[in-house]
Amino acid sequence: MLPNWDTTPADLPKAVRExxxxxxxxIEASGRSVEEVFAVVERQIQREVDDVKAxxxxxxxxxxxxxxGTAPRDLVRRRGCVVVRGHFPREQALAWDKSIVDYVESNNFFENYRGPGDDFFGSVGSKPEIYPIYWxxxxxxxxxxxxxxxxxxxxxxxxxxDGWFDPARDVGYPDRIRRRPPGTDSGGLGTHLDPGTLxxxxxxxxxxxxxxxFNGTPEQYDPWDAVHRTTGPQYPGTTMCSVFRTFQGxxxxxxxxxxxxxLHTIPIPGAMAYLMLRPLLDDVPDDDMCGVTVNQVFPVSRKYHSLLLEALTGIPDVHAGDSVWWHCDMIHSVAPVEDQQGWGNVMYIPAAPWCARNERYAEEIQRxxxxxxxxxxxxxxxxxxxxPNRG
Incomplete structure (x- = not known):
């Protein structure tokens, strides 16, 4: 039985060691060593990396x-990400973009903007890239x-x-918008993932x-299995969202x-197995999880994850009305840009199906x-x- 902490222990390094x-x-009780189990995962990931690079x-x-009902399900499951062409008519998307500008300008948003409320996203000049607008x-x-x-x-x-969530019902998770203007210089976002931390x-x-x-049978691990993902509380100090998202988008x-x-991703849903087992190898200090800790995003670094980073892949050209989706466990980043050509405007809308965890947050959404x-x-x-003109 593995130990379980419902609250952050006072001595976090000790808890990590334990x-x-x-x-x-x-793992060793299965008759396999940690190194043997990791080698199984590493070989599988190497094959996927080679496919992506090809x-x-x-x-x-x-x-x-x-x-x-004719979309290629197996292809999307293999890569864990997808661009949906024509999700909305182009004219609809452009109209939404204009209406957002009208919405913020009619309410003097830029005159009252106080700067970014957090440092996860940067800002451009005196105006934000990420607008803290939800409604x-x-x-x-x-x-x-x-x-x-x-x-x-x-x-x-x-x-x-299998009963862990209702695939036909979404909680409508509210998130922000991004409007990145032409001529922007942006440092992007480093390579990370969002499902949680410790x-x-x-x-x-x-x-x-x-x-x-964790029991020595990595061949049976399935990144598409929702078992136990939709019920429990988050560990205090996690920096990501309170709901279970099947896909970010x-x-x-x-x-x-x-x-x-x-946006770039490492389009290998099973890469989570590599990330979860990598801290157990001997080259990682006993009180370290390859840099994963509380109050920070889950980092993916060249020091510990160089094989995965070989597969980092950017999205193709997208058009107004297209949508972009990636598996909730997927490693992703945003590339830097200098003197951006054209606008880069998006609404963040994930897939957050109805489940016990999301039902709790639905009350917060309503409030x-x-x-x-x-x-x-x-x-x-x-x-x-x-x-006065909220949605």
Whole structure:
């Protein structure tokens, strides 16, 4: 039985040493060493990396194929990410983009902007790239749109949910928007992932979710298995969202070329097995999880994860109305850009199906929407509370 911490221990290095010792012992009880188990995963990941480098990166499918039930499910499951062409009509996306500008300008947002409420995203000049706006009519309409529901249900259906979540119902997780203007110089975002931090090793629910990695049977690990992912609390100090997302995603409100500071992923859903086992090897200090800790994102570094980084792949050109999706465990980054050509505008809308964990947060969504507040997963900026034309 692995130890479980529901609250952050006062001596975090000691807790890390204890959980690593317990996981090692659990693996060795299977008759395999940690090194043998990791080697199995490493060989599998090497094959996937080779495939990605050979050109099998981001799948691109048409919304019409999703609607008709003919979209290539196996391809999306293999790569864990997808661009959906024509998710919304181009004219609809451009109209939403314009309406967001009208919404913030009519409420004097830029005159009252106080700077970024957190340092996870940067800012450009005196205006933000990431607008702390959640309740514009465009965002609310897009989240509730039947075409959004169609794509979310398709993506949810790629998972083995078996009662752990309802693939046909989404909680409508509110997130921000990005508007990056032409001429922007942006440093991008470093390579990381968002499902959590130390809770992935130190809570009972995730210990069950990753049970095949921790009991010496990595061949049975399935990154599409929702077992125990949708029920438990997060470990205090995690920096990501409170809900379970099957996929993270955004909807394009402008055309974006593939070389203009766009999203990159490592399109290998099973890479999580590599990340979870890597801290157990002898070259990592006993009180270190390859840099994973509380109050920071989960880092992916060349020091410990160089094999994975060989597969880092950018999205293709996208057009206004397309949407971009990636598995919740997927390693991703945003490339830097100098003198960006054209706008880079998106609405962040994930797939967050109805489940025990998301039901708890749904009450917060209702409260925040009713008052125009920033949702509790985000900095307490609350720009929209007094705006009369909220969605």
């Amino acid at each position: 959980i690593k010792k317990a996981i090692r012992a659990n 050109g099998q990166g981001w799948p691109v499918i048409d919304y019409a194929d999703i609607e008709a 514009s009519p465009a965002q609310v309409e897009a989240r509730r749109h039947e075409r959004m529901a169609t794509v979310q249900q398709f993506l949810n259906g790629l998972w083995h949910h 809770d992935l090793w130190m809570t009972a629910e995730y210990q069950q979710a990753f049970r095949h990695l 955004w909807t394009a409100l402008s055309d974006m070329a593939h070389d203009q500071g766009v 925040a929407h009713a008052s125009g507040s920033s949702p509790s997963d985000f900095p307490e900026e609350h720009y929209e509370r007094a705006w």
